[in-house]
Amino acid sequence: MFPRTAPRLILLSALLLPLAQPLAGQDAETQFRKSCMSCHTIGAGKKVGPDLKDLGKRRPHDWSTKFITGAAAMIDGGDPTATTLLREFNGVRMPDLGVTVPEAQALLKLIDDYSAQGKALGTAAISRPATPEDIRNGRLYFTGDRRFKSGAPSCMSCHRAQGVGGWGGGWLGPDLTGATAKYGAGLAGVIENPSFPTMQGVFAKTPASPEEAFQVASFLKSVGSQPPDQRDVVFPVLGVVGLVGGMLLGGHLGRKRLKGVRKNLKPRA
Ligand code: HEC
């Protein structure tokens, strides 16, 4: 049995490794950029989550530490502040990112320092309206018919979305048809700076540019404009099934797929 499961385990740990890495010996700013900046800025406006400027003035230090190290438990435990924030941010849940207490304290110090100095960290999302050209280009990036400047693999090597990919798209990541409903105007920031472990492993070194991320987000918005009623229920379920299924499947197809991804990572001659 061991020899059969071994490749699967190796693949799994390869996927989870990037999650463990930011925790060791890196400073708070690096960690903020990697794990928080897809959804937060300090002093550059709100994105998927609140602008963290002056956090220390509006929340007790202990509350923030608890929230950063275990948002899910606080939201599910009915903490009144967490519940209000969740409503204010359209039901998008701050994910648990495996942050330890000392790391959270270093992050809070970073937030205090930037706030006190009036410095900003992070960039506001591009807010111009998307043109048909943006949507067209976004689709090309999604499918891989146009390459990201950084050489990052196409979204479709791991994802599908309505009308693109279908069974031919990748299954390692969830279907992205509902991504706009889930992340709203912050989606471009999430794509530019993904904090999800698997994606971060690939995109930390080869990020999409702000402009590219904006175009992919514009494309996803154009395919996600079906009524949200069913999607809200179905999508998170699909997401989990997609992730778990993708990882199991990854055990079988992963080596081939990752080889493909790696090949894509090399710039075309
Ligand atoms: C995927 C998006 C996402 C990521 C990544 C993320 N957050 Fe959040 N965060 C949110 C959302 C959304 C909220 C609002 C509360 C809610 O809806 O859960 C929030 C709320 C917070 C709050 C409370 C802010 C307030 O005004 O009281 C703090 C503090 C916070 N996040 C810190 C962090 C830190 C530090 C990181 C990185 C380690 C991080 N977050 C990563 C989405 C995210």
Ligand code: HEC
């Ligand atoms: C190497 C595979 C891979 C590639 C390439 C990839 N993703 Fe992902 N993505 C994932 C996985 C796996 C997840 C689930 C979370 C995790 O573990 O990272 C995910 C999660 C997401 C999410 C969050 C979905 C949710 O339900 O919360 C979004 C949005 C997303 N990806 C967008 C993109 C876009 C846009 C691209 C192209 C620029 C892309 N991804 C390229 C693997 C990938």
